[in-house]
Amino acid sequence: AQKITQTQPGMFVQEKEAVTLDCTYDTSDPSYGLFWYKQPSSGEMIFLIYQGSYDQQNATEGRYSLNFQKARKSASLVISASQLGDSAMYFCAMRESISSGSARQLTFGSGTQLTVLP
Amino acid sequence: EPEVTQTPSHQVTQMGQEVILRCVPISNHLYFYWYRQILGQKVEFLVSFYNNEISEKSEIFDDQFSVERPDGSNFTLKIRSTKLEDSAMYFCATGQSTDTQYFGPGTRLTVL
Numbered sequence: 001a002q003k004i005t006q007t008q009p010g011m012f013v014q015e016k017e018a019v020t021l022d023c024t025y026d027t028s029d030p031s032y033g034l035f036w037y038k039q040p041s042s043g044e045m046i047f048l049i050y051q052g053s054y055d056q057q058n059a060t061e062g063r064y065s066l067n068f069q070k071a072r073k074s075a076s077l078v079i080s081a082s083q084l085g086d087s088a089m090y091f092c093a094m095r096e097s098i099s100s101g102s103a104r105q106l107t108f109g110s111g112t113q114l115t116v117l118p
Numbered sequence: 119e120p121e122v123t124q125t126p127s128h129q130v131t132q133m134g135q136e137v138i139l140r141c142v143p144i145s146n147h148l149y150f151y152w153y154r155q156i157l158g159q160k161v162e163f164l165v166s167f168y169n170n171e172i173s174e175k176s177e178i179f180d181d182q183f184s185v186e187r188p189d190g191s192n193f194t195l196k197i198r199s200t201k202l203e204d205s206a207m208y209f210c211a212t213g214q215s216t217d218t219q220y221f222g223p224g225t226r227l228t229v230l
Contacts, residue, residue: 033216033217035219037221043207043223043224043226044221044222044223044224045161045209045211045221045224046221047218047219047220047221050217050218052217091160091161093161095216095219102166102168102173102174102216103149103150103151103166103167103168103173103174103213103216104166104173104174104216105151105163105166105174105176106151106153106161106163106211106219107163108160108161108162109160110160111160
């Protein structure tokens with residue numbers, strides 16, 4: 001079974017509008033972290049936002065927020081006021097056993113290609 | 119703002135040759151990772167490194183791969199005998215804690 005599922009291979013949004021990129025995950029570990037990364041066409045991976053499974057509030061970083069619905073195992077990324085520079089591939093990732101203190105791997109989804117239209 | 123750096127940005131090699139990919143982590147980071155991304159595919163974990171030893175490795179990270187931190191700063195990934203299917207973008211990532219992993223710009227490896 002896929003640990004991270006991103007069901008939207010491509011999304012379009014009008015400039016200045018908000019957009020939600022979906023991510024669902026599968027784990028039996030009570031201690032995990034969820035990450036979102038942006039990969040522009042130049043190829044680098046840019047860290048956007050992190051949510052820990054025990055965090056009481058949804059994470060926010062500037063125009064990025066994470067809609068964390070633990071019971072549904074969902075961690076959607078919301079981008080407010082989209083800009084042309086937001087056009088990129090967006091990856092959701094999960095790290096299990098965050099309390100272990102060891103260097104555990106990230107498991108990535110297949111990504112969503114976001115295109116912001118002028 | 120400190121960044122993870124990787125060299126070279128692009129490496130072309132012949133099948134069967136050894137390659138060494140280099141990463142300079144952010145200075146106070148303790149956790150180190152290598153990932154790869156075959157063109158058009160998802161990012162795959164290779165290996166993680168903490169406290170001068172491997173923490174975790176994937177099935178991809180077989181005997182042809184090795185990592186080390188030879189001088190306490192650089193973090194290297196060596197592929198002993200490259201195969202065509204090793205062609206990919208290789209990302210180093212580092213973190214000060216387990217909550218974050220900051221990625222470098224990547225090394226594009228092309229095996230001919």
